Amino acid sequence: MDTQISYILAIESSCDDTACAVLKNDKVLSNVVAGQEIHEKYGGVVPELASRAHQSHIVPVITQALKQAGIKKEQLNAISFTRGPGLMGSLLVGTSFAKSLALALNIPLIDVHHMHGHILAHFIDNDGQEKPSFPFLAITISGGHTQIVKVADYHDMEVIGTTQDDAIGEAFDKSGKLLGLGYPAGPQIDKLATSGDPLKFPFPIPKAPDLNYSFSGFKTAVLYFVQREVKKQPDFITNNLNDICASIQHTLIKILFQKIEKAVQQTGIKTVAIGGGVSANSGIRSQLNSYKEKGWNVFIPPFEYTTDNAAMIGISAYHKYKKGYSA
Template identity: 50%
Template sequence: MKKKNLIILGIDTSCDDTCAAIINNNTVLSNIVRTQKIHQKFGGVVPELAASLHLQHIVSVVNNAILKAKIKNNAINAIAFTNFPGLIGSLLVGSAFAKSLAMCWQIPLISVNHIQAHILAHFIKGVHSTPPNFPFISLSISGGHTNIIKVKDFLEIKILGSSNDISLGNLFDNMAKRLGFKYPGGRIIDKYAQLGNSKTFFFNKPKAKKLNFSFSGLQTNFLYFLKKKIKKNSKFISQNINDICASFQETVFEILFDKLNQTVKKTGIKNIVFSGGISSNLGLKKFFSKKSLENNWKTFFPQLEFSSDNAAMIALVGKLKYERNLFDKFSIKP
């Protein structure tokens, strides 16, 4: 179903950010994110608290998105919302609100795969001068997932590999906590890593079959390493924080590269698209920019605004599904 001006309201409540956005075709008119900073004092997201705060914030966040977009409610053609994956309590809030609004306004309801939306954020107008060509390989890395995905077309994806244990984002947060950083700690590790020597310390690179990942072994090795060093020198972390962070990140990046290199050899696809919160990591961008030149890959990184959780990417997938008449019934469950 083609429209000259297809306006979609996107809603994302997959984790602890309450997000709403309005797009007109591929152009973002507004993109509002309300972050729940209270989780910092708990060292991680508390699911029940996240759901409760979504309930408090969702009306104002959606209203602000509409106001900033400078449109009237009756201009919205459909409502897209994150249906999976995510924290079930948080998803229930977003889905119930989206259903109620769509029913009230008598417009179509569209469910969206959160991971797929992260990948397709690269097609939001202005993210790239030239978007990636199909097919491409997506490395989807965030606090909730670590996947290698083959993307054949906008709505045709296939997971080739994933983590057998913890996600990469979970690994970063656990390591950051051990180093004394506040949650979320991934960006703090990256900040210190830019000042360090990545060849100072060496950590084990756990092996996983096929194109899958395993990070629990690296986590255990890192913790034992710190315990041993601190036993000899109580100030080891503070005296070596830059090199510790740089060496840790380098190990992670090498693990990711090894699996991506296997994927390229297996599929013959050299277009590599990074998505998810960790794709904003500065060290990751530097590492893979160098590797792409050495291996003749073409790599794509999203803008910071669209790497972390947001609703613009949800609205974009909603627009793509609207054009294909892929609507959902109000009985759909997250």
């Protein structure tokens, strides 16, 4: 199948974004995402509301993706979808639609692990941009995951480090909520941190064994810090917001990279690629780039492939399709 042209339609519906992409082999022809603003007033994703929104979004999103790609559904060679992890109701919408469409068109159905998609997003043909060589270390960082993955092949991945409690994205968002920032707070902290002093307020580094992470203690430390300082000075947050954000971001980046450095030392693998929504953070991107001076080969995905999207599901499915896989 390597020499053939293959059109794959991919559906991603693991959380609150309804996404569809069409790929021609490893090239993205369209990548459409419909978000759900309804969750902002609740300070987080409400599963029932998310699944209802997916039901209303999925047909228009798929129609738009096919139109932008300039192909008809009859030209598709396979349908792919996110099988998990994610919100059960949200996943069910994408899974059901993908199965029905594949059955109607009588073409293969390919299921994709959400986090594998984030990792393999680096293999999308992005105007000749260099791709990681195997083996490499993938760092998946999002609102629900923080993992260090040893990637030996497109289909051979081993998690060698993971969070024992909360993910780094949740640590960003919950810390921001304590400061009165809206949801999602991570991008706001990143923006505010650029004009703050990262060393102004020291926060503790949680301990976790081996290559694992822990962020629950960090969130608790931020909570106690805010409560203590506001009690002494009611306007403390307003007067120090940029410095607080810079200090929070600095500490979370330090926590993240301590284990990445350890993973590189233990495995001897100096090719490191990040993926997931939090990989859009400017501080993390800058820190990873700085390791080029130590001889690391670093890979950072384009912004459109960091947050949940269907193109990453499509590229993962493409490599499964080449192997003849079908769900």
